[in-house]
Amino acid sequence: MPPDAPVHLLPMASSYRGPLSPACTQCAEGRKMVLFVTGVCRFRCFYCPVSPNRNQKDVVYANERRVYRDEDLLDEARTMGAGGTGITGGDPLGVVDRVEHYVRLLKSTFGPSHHLHLYTHEPNAEKLRRLAAAGLDEFRLHIPHYLWGPLTADGRAYREVLEAAPAWGIRRGVEIPVLPEKEAELRRLLKTLEEIGVDFVNLNELEFSETNEAKLHDRGYALDPRRGWGVRGSRALAQALVRESGPALPIHYCSSGFKDSVQMRQRLLRQAERTAPTFAERTPDGTVVLGVVEPDGAVDLPRWASRIARRHGWGPDDYRVDVARRRVELAPGRLRGAADGLPWPAFEVEVYPTADALEVERTPLNRAALARATAAVGGT
Ligand code: SF4
Known part of the structure; x- marks a missing residue:
C-alpha cells in the first residue's frame, strides 16, 4: 500500500485505507451468507452481541434459517445467490470438525470461487492450518482487549498464528470492536500488527444489543447520541485510527449503521428479487x-x-x-x-x-x- 494511500469513505460513516478484504466487498454487496456454526463460546466477552436464542446454544443457522441437514444450508446459499460465506458463532473453532465439513461442502458445491472467511477468538495454529487445507480462504482473529499491545508474553499465541499463516496459503486479519477507553492499547496493537504484516485489520463500532446492554451500562458506556446503537466515542476513535494508521496496514472501520443499512439491506434486496x-x-x-x-x-x-x-x-x-x-x-x-x-x-x-x-x-x-x-x- 502506498504511504499516501487515501482514506475511502463508505456510507453510514464507515471508511477504509488500503485494499478491502474480498469478504468485506461481498458483504457490502449483500452476497455473503452468514453461517452461524454454534452459539457455544468459552470466551464470554462482556460486549458479546450474540442474541439470547443462540447465545451458548449449540445450534446452526444459515442467515435466519435453522440448519438441520446440509441441504438447509445449500438451499439458503442458493436462495440468496451467495458468492461466499462468513463462518461465525460462538467460537467456530470449538466445533472445528463441523466447520471443516461445511468448508468442504461449500467449496465442492459452489466451486473454489465461493469465498470463505471465519471469525475466531482461539489462536489455534493446528485447527486453522487444517481449515486452510480444506479450502478456507481467510480468518479473522478476535484478540481480547486485555492483550492489546505488543503481543508478547500472554498475547504471544496470537502473534505466532498471524506470523505462521502465510505459509498455509490463507489470508489472515484481525477484527475487533473499538473500546473507546482503550485508545493507547489499540494504537500499540495496530503498530504491532503493521510490523507483523497482517493482510488487514477490521475495526467494528462497539454497539449495544439486547444481550450486552446491561453489561455495557454497568461499565459506564453510553449510547452515541447521533443515531443507531453505537457506543459513544467508539466511532470517533475508529475514524481517527483509519486516518492515522501506519502506511503498511490495510485498515477498515465498519459502523453498526453500515451493517444494518447497507449489508443487511443489500442482502434482503437480493433475497426479495429471487424469492418473492x-x-x-x-x-x-x-x-x-x-x-x-x-x-x-x-x-x-x-x-x-x-x-x-x-x-x-x-x-x-x-x-x-x-x-x-x-x-x-x-x-x-x-x-x-x-x-x-x-x-x-x-x-x-x-x-x-x-x-x-x-x-x-x-x-x-x-x-x-x-x-x-x-x-x-x-x-x-
Ligand atoms: S468471542 Fe465472540 S462469540 Fe465468543 S463471547 Fe466473545 S464476542 Fe461472543
Whole structure:
C-alpha cells in the first residue's frame, strides 16, 4: 500500500485505507451468507452481541434459517445467490470438525470461487492450518482487549498464528470492536500488527444489543447520541485510527449503521428479487408486502381460495395458498379492492424475504381483520 494511500469513505460513516478484504466487498454487496456454526463460546466477552436464542446454544443457522441437514444450508446459499460465506458463532473453532465439513461442502458445491472467511477468538495454529487445507480462504482473529499491545508474553499465541499463516496459503486479519477507553492499547496493537504484516485489520463500532446492554451500562458506556446503537466515542476513535494508521496496514472501520443499512439491506434486496412471489410488492428496504386472508380453522383453504379467485377473476399466478400458515396470499392492491366483501380477516402484511419471514408490520383491510386486531390488543 502506498504511504499516501487515501482514506475511502463508505456510507453510514464507515471508511477504509488500503485494499478491502474480498469478504468485506461481498458483504457490502449483500452476497455473503452468514453461517452461524454454534452459539457455544468459552470466551464470554462482556460486549458479546450474540442474541439470547443462540447465545451458548449449540445450534446452526444459515442467515435466519435453522440448519438441520446440509441441504438447509445449500438451499439458503442458493436462495440468496451467495458468492461466499462468513463462518461465525460462538467460537467456530470449538466445533472445528463441523466447520471443516461445511468448508468442504461449500467449496465442492459452489466451486473454489465461493469465498470463505471465519471469525475466531482461539489462536489455534493446528485447527486453522487444517481449515486452510480444506479450502478456507481467510480468518479473522478476535484478540481480547486485555492483550492489546505488543503481543508478547500472554498475547504471544496470537502473534505466532498471524506470523505462521502465510505459509498455509490463507489470508489472515484481525477484527475487533473499538473500546473507546482503550485508545493507547489499540494504537500499540495496530503498530504491532503493521510490523507483523497482517493482510488487514477490521475495526467494528462497539454497539449495544439486547444481550450486552446491561453489561455495557454497568461499565459506564453510553449510547452515541447521533443515531443507531453505537457506543459513544467508539466511532470517533475508529475514524481517527483509519486516518492515522501506519502506511503498511490495510485498515477498515465498519459502523453498526453500515451493517444494518447497507449489508443487511443489500442482502434482503437480493433475497426479495429471487424469492418473492411475482404478485408481491417489493420495498426499497428489501422487505416484501403481501395481501393476506386468514380464514378460520374449519375452512378447506385450497377450495375456498379457488372459489374466491374465480369470483374475482384471479389467475393461478395471482395468489397462493400457504397451508402451514393457514392463509391465502395475493397482491395487496387486489386484496384492497376485495377485502370488504370477504368474510375473513384480510391484512396487508410487510415481511422480510428471509427463511423466518419475520413480520415487520400488518395493517387490517376489513372489519373482520379490525375485530381480530382489536381482540388481540384487548387480550394482552
Ligand atoms: S468471542 Fe465472540 S462469540 Fe465468543 S463471547 Fe466473545 S464476542 Fe461472543
